[in-house]
Amino acid sequence: MFSWFGMVxxxxxxxxxxxxxxxxxGRLMGSVCKGCGHTTFPPRADCPExxxxxxxxxxxxxxxxxxxxxxxxxxxxxxxxxxPYRIGLVELEEGGRLLAWLGESLPAAEATVxxxxxxxxxILGEREELRxxxxxxxxxxxxGRSPFAAG
Amino acid sequence: MRRVGVIGAGHGRFGRRSDxxxxxLAFEAYRRELADAKLTRRxxxxxxxxxxxxxxxxxxxxxVVQEYLNLNPAPTWLTEVACASGSxxxxxxxxxxxxxxxxxxAVIGCQKMTELSTAEILALMGRVGEVQWESVFGTxxxxxxxxxxxxxxxxxxxxxxxxxxTAVKNHHYGAKNPKAMFQKPISLEKALAxxxxxxxxxxxxxxxxxxxAVCLILAAEERARSLSEHVVWLDGLGAATASISVLRRPDLxxxxxxxxAAEQAYRMxxxxxxxxxxxxxxDCFTIAELMAYEDLGFCKKGExxxxxxxxxxxxxxxxxxxxxxxxxxxxxxxxxxxxxxxYEIVSQLRGEAGERQVPDASVGLTxxxxxxxxxxxxxxxxxx
Numbered sequence: 001m002f003s004w005f006g007m008v009x010x011x012x013x014x015x016x017x018x019x020x021x022x023x024x025x026g027r028l029m030g031s032v033c034k035g036c037g038h039t040t041f042p043p044r045a046d047c048p049e050x051x052x053x054x055x056x057x058x059x060x061x062x063x064x065x066x067x068x069x070x071x072x073x074x075x076x077x078x079x080x081x082x083x084p085y086r087i088g089l090v091e092l093e094e095g096g097r098l099l100a101w102l103g104e105s106l107p108a109a110e111a112t113v114x115x116x117x118x119x120x121x122x123i124l125g126e127r128e129e130l131r132x133x134x135x136x137x138x139x140x141x142x143x144g145r146s147p148f149a150a151g
Numbered sequence: 152m153r154r155v156g157v158i159g160a161g162h163g164r165f166g167r168r169s170d171x172x173x174x175x176l177a178f179e180a181y182r183r184e185l186a187d188a189k190l191t192r193r194x195x196x197x198x199x200x201x202x203x204x205x206x207x208x209x210x211x212x213x214x215v216v217q218e219y220l221n222l223n224p225a226p227t228w229l230t231e232v233a234c235a236s237g238s239x240x241x242x243x244x245x246x247x248x249x250x251x252x253x254x255x256x257a258v259i260g261c262q263k264m265t266e267l268s269t270a271e272i273l274a275l276m277g278r279v280g281e282v283q284w285e286s287v288f289g290t291x292x293x294x295x296x297x298x299x300x301x302x303x304x305x306x307x308x309x310x311x312x313x314x315x316x317t318a319v320k321n322h323h324y325g326a327k328n329p330k331a332m333f334q335k336p337i338s339l340e341k342a343l344a345x346x347x348x349x350x351x352x353x354x355x356x357x358x359x360x361x362x363x364a365v366c367l368i369l370a371a372e373e374r375a376r377s378l379s380e381h382v383v384w385l386d387g388l389g390a391a392t393a394s395i396s397v398l399r400r401p402d403l404x405x406x407x408x409x410x411x412a413a414e415q416a417y418r419m420x421x422x423x424x425x426x427x428x429x430x431x432x433x434d435c436f437t438i439a440e441l442m443a444y445e446d447l448g449f450c451k452k453g454e455x456x457x458x459x460x461x462x463x464x465x466x467x468x469x470x471x472x473x474x475x476x477x478x479x480x481x482x483x484x485x486x487x488x489x490x491x492x493x494y495e496i497v498s499q500l501r502g503e504a505g506e507r508q509v510p511d512a513s514v515g516l517t518x519x520x521x522x523x524x525x526x527x528x529x530x531x532x533x534x535x
Binding site: 002005006007008009010011014042067068069070071072073074075076077078079080082084085087089096097098099100101113114133 | 268269270271273274277278282283284285286287288289290291293294297298299300301302305346347348349350351352397398399403
């Protein structure tokens with residue numbers, strides 16, 4: 001199922017493949033180690049601290065602060081039609097960071113380093129296969145179908 | 152362990168080399184290197200090839216280069232750590248010689264990039280970030296460094312103009328380097344007006360993909376002294392890594408592997424940052440050169456912008472940085488870059504750098520970053 005995740009898929013198989021299923025349900029999940037309680041976002045199956053392979057998913061609120069951002073004008077293969085697009089790094093309230101596109105609810109004037117943001121799960125419509133992702137939005141934005149035009 | 156010195160160096164022309172294969176590029180540098188070292192190929196015990204395989208249609212490039220250089224049956228192997236592959240090859244050669252396994256080792260950095268389109272290269276390089284969580288959003292290499300730049304501007308008040316001043320400097324010196332891809336000076340106004348790439352970066356913030364090759368010959372002290380009158384000693388080596396993912400860096404205003412590698416190299420060579428007269432730093436993007444000034448200890452953290460503004464990185468300032476044009480003006484054939492940096496320091500310490508010679512240079516440094524600092528190698532060179 002992890003092949004669902006992202007604008008394109010590079011990683012079809014992973015031990016945290018259920019992340020994409022949760023995202024489809026509108027839930028943003030990190031991981032918590034059953035051995036030592038270490039939490040991570042993005043989730044990982046193997047604990048870097050105690051080496052345990054036992055983990056559970058834990059929901060993140062998606063609230064955070066914009067840590068850094070850039071607008072990509074020169075796009076890589078497969079993304080040319082989307083350029084220019086904005087990507088941002090979010091420092092998440094429950095820990096960890098995330099990289100995603102900035103959504104339309106966040107105008108340029110509000111997309112500044114340190115601004116409070118909401119990470120929102122998205123389903124990209126009008127594609128042959130299901131695609132799920134998250135975008136960085138103005139606080140209070142709720143999840144739904146992506147405003148990003150389907151290619 | 153035995154002391155290791157550079158006894159020969161050869162540098163091919165960097166640029167869009169539609170006239171040659173990767174092994175033909177390697178040969179250009181190799182021919183010059185052998186002549187420089189006054190060595191025959193039979194005296195080379197082994198070679199280490201630095202190249203990033205994804206850019207070549209040819210698989211297993213080390214074997215192809217080794218044959219074309221007529222170095223069979225001497226052993227060869229490839230080192231790959233993205234843009235730091237060249238310095239990894241030098242470190243590997245140093246280990247082979249210092250350990251006593253080999254006496255004379257050739258390091259050959261070679262790369263042919265321009266057979267791929269810019270968009271293909273952007274996609275390939277973007278995938279040096281973590282593909283599972285990042286590349287799926289269309290990240291590019293300039294975009295990763297742009298995230299650093301945005302953060303550096305936010306925390307330290309660095310300006311885009313200050314970043315571009317490094318490009319102005321590097322083109323100023325590149326204009327004096329016949330091996331450089333771009334040999335024309337640029338103005339700050341022209342740089343600021345160039346096409347956007349990934350904000351705040353425009354075209355002149357970014358180095359260019361290029362083809363090219365560079366060779367060095369390293370030898371154990373006794374052999375080095377008997378073969379050469381102007382040995383340049385590789386006396387300090389440092390190397391470190393940092394997370395592959397930008398999500399797990401403690402901050403985005405420095406390259407932690409660079410400051411760690413620098414500290415190791417300074418300690419091993421017994422020199423301080425202030426003693427470094429000439430440095431080659433990894434200016435893949437303008438912000439990377441500013442962070443290098445800070446990570447290497449040429450100035451305090453956050454003062455990189457002022458360091459270039461006050462021309463302290465020029466010849467006649469404090470530490471002369473990238474006076475061969477850097478990646479920016481010279482071009483960045485990624486496997487060859489680290490070896491090219493060492494080539495320039497060797498030329499400088501021998502006093503052979505012509506109109507861009509740093510007066511009386513005796514201590515030089517290379518700072519070669521792979522990816523966004525996933526890998527970093529710092530080498531300190533000295534002459535007697």
